[in-house]
Amino acid sequence: MKEEAVISVSHLYKRFGHFTANDDLCFEVGRGEIFGFLGANGAGKTTAMRILCGLSKPTSGDVKVAGFDVYTQTDHIKRNIGYMSQRFSLYEDLTVLENIRLYGGIYGLSRQKIREKSAQLLSRLEMEHMQNSLIKSLPLGWRQKLAFSVAIVHDPPIVFLDEPTGGVDPLTRRQFWNMIYEAAHRGITIFVTTHYMDEAEYCDRISIMVDGQIAAIGTPADLKASYGVSSINEVFIILARGRQAVTE
Amino acid sequence: MKRFGGFIIKEFLHIFRDKRTLLILFGMPVAQMMLFGYVITNEIREVRFAVLDHSHDQNTRDIVDRITASSYFRLETVLSSDEEIAGCLREGKVKMVLVFDRDFASNMEREGKASVHVITDASEANTASIIYSYAAGIIQDYSRKSAAPASPSSQLTISPRMMYNENLEGVYMFVPGTMAMILMLISALLTSISIVREKEQGTMEVLLVSPLKPVQIILGKVTPYVVLSLINAVSIIALGYFVFGLPVAGSLLLLIAECMLFIMTALSLGILISTATSSQQTAMMISMLALLLPTILLSGFIYPIENMPQFLQWLSVIMPPKYFIIIVKNVMLKGTGLEYVWKETLILAGMTLFFLGLSARKFKVRIDVKTGRKGPFKRKEP
Numbered sequence: 341m342k343e344e345a346v347i348s349v350s351h352l353y354k355r356f357g358h359f360t361a362n363d364d365l366c367f368e369v370g371r372g373e374i375f376g377f378l379g380a381n382g383a384g385k386t387t388a389m390r391i392l393c394g395l396s397k398p399t400s401g402d403v404k405v406a407g408f409d410v411y412t413q414t415d416h417i418k419r420n421i422g423y424m425s426q427r428f429s430l431y432e433d434l435t436v437l438e439n440i441r442l443y444g445g446i447y448g449l450s451r452q453k454i455r456e457k458s459a460q461l462l463s464r465l466e467m468e469h470m471q472n473s474l475i476k477s478l479p480l481g482w483r484q485k486l487a488f489s490v491a492i493v494h495d496p497p498i499v500f501l502d503e504p505t506g507g508v509d510p511l512t513r514r515q516f517w518n519m520i521y522e523a524a525h526r527g528i529t530i531f532v533t534t535h536y537m538d539e540a541e542y543c544d545r546i547s548i549m550v551d552g553q554i555a556a557i558g559t560p561a562d563l564k565a566s567y568g569v570s571s572i573n574e575v576f577i578i579l580a581r582g583r584q585a586v587t588e
Numbered sequence: 589m590k591r592f593g594g595f596i597i598k599e600f601l602h603i604f605r606d607k608r609t610l611l612i613l614f615g616m617p618v619a620q621m622m623l624f625g626y627v628i629t630n631e632i633r634e635v636r637f638a639v640l641d642h643s644h645d646q647n648t649r650d651i652v653d654r655i656t657a658s659s660y661f662r663l664e665t666v667l668s669s670d671e672e673i674a675g676c677l678r679e680g681k682v683k684m685v686l687v688f689d690r691d692f693a694s695n696m697e698r699e700g701k702a703s704v705h706v707i708t709d710a711s712e713a714n715t716a717s718i719i720y721s722y723a724a725g726i727i728q729d730y731s732r733k734s735a736a737p738a739s740p741s742s743q744l745t746i747s748p749r750m751m752y753n754e755n756l757e758g759v760y761m762f763v764p765g766t767m768a769m770i771l772m773l774i775s776a777l778l779t780s781i782s783i784v785r786e787k788e789q790g791t792m793e794v795l796l797v798s799p800l801k802p803v804q805i806i807l808g809k810v811t812p813y814v815v816l817s818l819i820n821a822v823s824i825i826a827l828g829y830f831v832f833g834l835p836v837a838g839s840l841l842l843l844i845a846e847c848m849l850f851i852m853t854a855l856s857l858g859i860l861i862s863t864a865t866s867s868q869q870t871a872m873m874i875s876m877l878a879l880l881l882p883t884i885l886l887s888g889f890i891y892p893i894e895n896m897p898q899f900l901q902w903l904s905v906i907m908p909p910k911y912f913i914i915i916v917k918n919v920m921l922k923g924t925g926l927e928y929v930w931k932e933t934l935i936l937a938g939m940t941l942f943f944l945g946l947s948a949r950k951f952k953v954r955i956d957v958k959t960g961r962k963g964p965f966k967r968k969e970p
Contacts, residue, residue, distance in 0.1 A: 394797070418798060423793070423794055423798075425790055425793055427790025427793075431602070431789075431791060434601055434605075438598070442594055443798075445591055445594030445595070446591050446795075447799060448591055448799065500797075
């Protein structure tokens with residue numbers, strides 16, 4: 341790891357009864373890194389992500405997010421992360437400005453700070469003229485871009501993106517990823533799950549989860565090389581197939 | 589605290605921007621009150637009545653003439669014995685029977701006092717009370733006018749008897765009942781929907797990840813409804829007073845405090861429903877079926893609990909509105925204090941704590957196990 345780790349997970353287990361959702365996860369994510377967290381539905385991604393966000397506690401293992409312990413310091417963790425999910429994080433019946441103000445307030449920004457941030461954010465998105473429009477009147481792509489900006493309105497060290505580009509057109513996805521790069525450049529760590537394998541190629545490093553375990557982890561280039569294929573898509577299929585072969 | 593403030597403002601914005609919610613919040617109470625109120629305080633016209641006159645004197649004839657002369661009553665038949673009264677009421681031929689005692693005239697002359705019995709068919713309780721008050725009004729008017737020159741102390745006593753429903757239970761019942769229904773609707777239905785909406789739209793996840801504590805999220809969601817429900821309770825009391833002339837006999841403060849308690853009970857039910865459901869439709873159906881219908885049918889609002897089959901009587905024991913209605917009836921209509929309703933108050937408070945405890949448990953489990961989205965683990969569990 342070239343830089344200090346902002347997320348460090350070692351031997352994380354999460355069990356629900358007899359079912360092990362996360363089986364001995366070990367990884368670290370560095371500052372300003374874009375970390376792609378991949379896996380088929382039901383592989384245990386969401387469980388791990390919920391633990392990292394302080395929503396649920398591991399059965400065992402050491403997990404630190406932004407330097408805080410997930411067992412005892414979830415309050416600190418929540419203050420130091422941003423979160424955006426595929427479904428709307430924004431309230432459709434509130435205006436653009438009201439949404440920014442709400443989340444700014446929830447994350448404890450001062451009124452002055454919220455005003456500065458809103459202006460800055462709207463000008464960066466070129467949305468000044470829409471600041472008083474209701475969210476429901478905006479096109480999907482705009483909403484997702486705005487949701488991302490709102491998720492990092494408090495400048496968190498880490499932002500978790502749960503399938504942020506679901507249902508968004510390719511052009512907007514491209515723009516969205518530009519925003520992600522920009523945020524990473526400012527030192528924000530990006531932890532992103534996605535089902536789009538082309539997006540996985542944009543990540544600095546990715547991990548692929550299969551059946552609760554991390555089956556592969558590394559830079560996209562390394563992974564492609566070690567599996568001898570030309571795209572992450574193929575890596576993913578090899579790993580997923582492998583699982584099927586085992587279960588059959 | 590500042591985080592929390594912004595969150596409450598947002599909740600008010602949701603409410604004020606949703607026309608349907610607004611309509612339910614403010615249109616409903618007024619509409620319900622008017623509906624129930626006017627169905628009950630209806631004008632009467634041409635009510636058929638019978639007379640049983642044991643006295644046969646000028647006074648009684650005058651009284652009967654006066655009553656007949658008004659457009660409210662029509663003399664249907666003249667009875668000759670007490671035995672006929674029951675039959676003629678039962679057949680529904682008349683709604684009211686006036687009975688003059690044998691010594692009506694002599695009493696009137698000697699003591700300046702005499703009594704008329706007004707027997708009404710109170711199987712329709714509200715109509716009976718109106719009929720009675722109209723008849724009583726006419727008779728009293730007569731007694732005042734006829735007696736004025738002779739002896740100022742002269743007076744007629746009217747002794748009413750409401751047959752079939754002697755206590756006239758249910759006449760003013762619509763106010764406590766409507767209040768229970770509306771508070772239940774707003775507090776339970778609207779809160780459960782508004783919480784579930786956050787789950788449905790996925791914003792709940794974002795809130796849970798935020799520094800807001802779950803308790804703060806729930807409090808933030810219900811606070812506006814507490815305020816609005818309380819405004820509603822007060823406006824129902826005001827409507828009852830100004831439109832239907834129903835005074836608050838007991839302490840207004842106690843009444844409002846009890847309303848507050850019932851709002852809490854309903855809110856805790858709303859929260860419980862929201863923890864158990866994940867779609868607005870389901871929340872609405874549950875609120876309607878599990879809360880609203882029993883409020884109307886099993887709480888004693890429309891049908892007296894004593895007349896229900898044993899099984900339903902048992903069921904009504906677990907209906908929070910039942911206790912609220914008892915409390916409101918006592919405080920509002922009978923003017924009793926806390927010493928008469930402390931038991932019901934305790935029961936409501938206990939229920940509230942129980943529902944809140946249950947929701948807290950369910951909420952905690954939900955966060956931990958996760959039901960937010962696809963729920964992959966449930967499907968895969970061997």
